[in-house]
Amino acid sequence: MDQADVVVVGAGLAGLVAARDLLAAGRSVRVLEARDRVGGRLLNHDLGAGAIVELGGQWVGPTQLQALELVRELGLATHPTHADGQHLFERGGRVTRYRGAIPRISPAVLADVAQAQARLDRMARRVPLDAPWRAPAARAWDGQTAETWISRACLTAGAKDLFRLGVEAVWAADAADVSLLHLLFYTHSAGGFDALIGTEGGAQQDRIVGGSQELALRLAARLGEGVVRCSAPVRRIAGDVVEADGISVRCDAVIVTIPPTLAGRIDYDPPLPGLRDQLTQRMAQGSVVKCMAAYDEPFWREDGLSGQATSITGPVKVVFDNTPFGDGRPGVLLGFLEGNQARELGDWDAGARRTAVLDGFARLFGERARNPIGYVEKVWADEPWTRGCYGCFMGPGAWTSVGRALRAPVGRIHWAGAETATVWSGYMDGAIQSGRRAAAEVIENCP
C-alpha cells in the first residue's frame, strides 16, 4: 500500500497539470494512468526520420491562453497550420476552389449562414459558463437537438448542410446527437462559433513543433521520479484507497480527470450519489477516426492548393495539410471521419476504410493522392481508455437535469478533465484550466 496526499486518476493534460500544481503546493502526489504512456487524447506518431504528426488533439488557437502559456513554459514553439493557397469545397459531385474563410457558394446561402450564426452567437452569450442550466431559456434550448435548431434557423439547404458539418467537425457527433443548449454553451466557452471552426484566428490556427504530446511528456518529466505510474488502470475508489492494477494508494483526496463516461466505470465505495452516476450515463463520447496519408512532398501546394478542404459529400468531410514542421517532407494530408461517418466506417475493416478515405482525397486533390507512401489512422472509439473523441457531449435534457453534478466534489473526490472546463471546454486549454481548478479545490480543502 502506497501513500500520498493526493491521487490523480489519468495522466492527460488535466491530470499532469493538477499534479504539477499540487507538488508546487507541497503535496505528495501519485498519478495513476491506465495506458503505458502519458498524454491521454494527445498522441504523437513518428512517420519516420523524426517527422512527427499527432493521432489525437493537435491545434492551439490564439485565445487559448492557458495552452499557449504552457507551451511557452515548457520551452515549446508553435507554427501556423498550413493555409497558403486555395481551399476546396465539395458538394453534389462538384469541387470548387476558394480563398479565405468562406467557400464560393451562392450569396443566398452565405447570407443565410451569416444570419443564423449571428443568432447562434447571440444566444450563446446568454449561457452562463459555470451553470448552463441557468440560461434564461435553458429548458427550451435543452429540450431540442442542434439539428432541430439548424433546420428551423436556416432557410436554405446549403446553410443547413454547412451548420451540420460544423457540428460534426467540432463535436465529432451529429447535429441530431447534441443538445442545442450544449451547442450554445460550448460556443460561448470558446468565445464564438468562428473561434470553434476557424483556422486563422480560431481553434485550428497553430500547431506545436514536435507534436502536442510533447506537452504531456515534458510535464511528466518535470514531475520527478515515481509520481506518474503508467499501466495502472484505476478499478476502484474505496474510502481513502485508490486501487489500480498493481498498485493501491491511500490518500486524502482524489482528482478524477478521465472522461465522464469512463469515470462512471470505476467502482466507487461508497457508491456515487445517483445524480453523479447519471451524469456519467448522459455524457457520451463523440466518435472520430483521424486518418493521415503521407506523400514524398505536399504535391497539392504546386497546384496552388492549401490542402484544406470541406466536403459535404464525405465520408471525409474535413481535410487539412498536416505536413510536419520542417522541410516539407513528407507531405501529409489529414482527413477526419466524424460522428456517424466514424461510427459507420469505424466498423469496417481497415483496408476498406483506407480506400474510402483515399478516394475522397483523390476526388479533391487528384489521383496522386491515391498512392501515399505511408498511411496511419486512429479509431478513437476502439481505444479502451478513451472510447471516442474529441470529448463527451451533452444530449438534450442532460445539462438541465444532471449538469450540476459535473464539477461538484463527492466527498474526497474531485472532478477534472477537458469536459469540466468553463473556458474552451473540450480543448487542451480547457483541460489545463480544469486541472488547475481541481488542484486548487484540493489545496483549499486539504490544508
Next chain:
Amino acid sequence: MDQADVVVVGAGLAGLVAARDLLAAGRSVRVLEARDRVGGRLLNHDLGAGAIVELGGQWVGPTQLQALELVRELGLATHPTHADGQHLFERGGRVTRYRGAIPRISPAVLADVAQAQARLDRMARRVPLDAPWRAPAARAWDGQTAETWISRACLTAGAKDLFRLGVEAVWAADAADVSLLHLLFYTHSAGGFDALIGTEGGAQQDRIVGGSQELALRLAARLGEGVVRCSAPVRRIAGDVVEADGISVRCDAVIVTIPPTLAGRIDYDPPLPGLRDQLTQRMAQGSVVKCMAAYDEPFWREDGLSGQATSITGPVKVVFDNTPFGDGRPGVLLGFLEGNQARELGDWDAGARRTAVLDGFARLFGERARNPIGYVEKVWADEPWTRGCYGCFMGPGAWTSVGRALRAPVGRIHWAGAETATVWSGYMDGAIQSGRRAAAEVIENCP
C-alpha cells in the same frame, strides 16, 4: 475456476429465463448476480404481516403474453389494479374528479390529445421493431426530442402537459431527454400509446399476488442447486473466462442481461468494438423514486375515490392505490417521482422527500394522507446495480447511429435484458422475450 457451458450475467427475469431455457436444452449454466438476491428491478417489500408491495416493477397487462404465461407456469395469480371509484386530476392548484380513462378537461384539450395521439400511433406503426433505424423517416424522427414533437403536434398547453406527463410516466425521463424515434419504437413495441399508459386494458392492468419478485424467486428455485450465484458482481470477461467477485467461470458462451449502461462498465478483453461500447454510452437510465405510504385502511375508497391520480403540479405526478391483495389492510398509496422530479428530489435527504410526497398525497386525498403508519421508498438511481429505472432510453441520434449494436453478439457474448426486446421493450414481458431469444441464439451457435 468453475466451468459451465454458458454464463449468464444478471439474475433478473431475462437472465433466469435464459438459464431455464439453456438448462432445458441440456446446457450447464452459471448465473452470476451482483446483488445478494435475485430479481433485478423486481423487488418485494413486506409492509408487515405478509402484506407485500413492490419497490420495483409490478404490473402486467393483457397483451403481455410472455409475462402472463410465466405467471401461470409458476403457479402465480394476478389481481386487478384497484380502479373502482373516481380518479383525480390536479392542475394549476385545482383538483377535479373523473371516471374512466379521461380527466374532465376542456373539450378542446381532449380533441387535441386525440388528434396528436392518433398521429403518434400512426407514426409508431411505421417503425420496424427489430430495426427502428430503418423506419422511413428514421433520421428526421431521431433528429428531434419527444419534447420538440409534442410542442409542434399539440396545439393546446393542456395537451402538451398531458403528453409530457405521459412520457415521464412511461420512461421515467423527460420529453426533452428522449428521441422521438425511441418514443415511436417503444409505442409500437407495446402495441400503442394507450397500451403504455393505460390501467384497464393497458400495462398497468394487473398485479401479481404475492408480489412480482415471486416470478424471479420461483424461477431461481426451479433452476436447482448451485446454478445462481449471488453477491458475485461480474468485473471482467476475458476470452472464455467470466470473472466475478469470488468466482471465475470458464465457458463457451456468455449472456449479458444487465442494463446496457452497466454492461459498459464490465472490463472486456479483448475490448468491445467501438460501436458496441458507444451504444452503452448512449443508453442512459431513466430515474424514478417509488414511494409508498401505508394507512390503516384505504380511506380514500370511502370518499368514492379510486386512489388513482394524475397531477400536472407534481412533484408526485402519478398516484395509484397499491393496497396489497387481501383484506385491504393496510391501505397503500403509491406515488412516483419520475424523470427530473426524481433527479431533483432524489438528491434531497429522505425526510424532506417524504414530506414533499405526503404533501402531494394530502392535496389529493385530504389531510389524513399526511400521517401514514408506514412509509417506504426506493431511489433507483442510487442502486449501484441498476443506477436508474425503469430502463435505459435512447436520446436523439442513438438509434440511427449505434442502435444496430443493441443485440448483435460480439464473439461469444450475447446480449439480453428488457432493453433488447422488440415486443414490450422495457417491461417484464420484454425481459422474458429477450432471455428466450438470447438462449436460443446460444443453443443454435454452440451445439
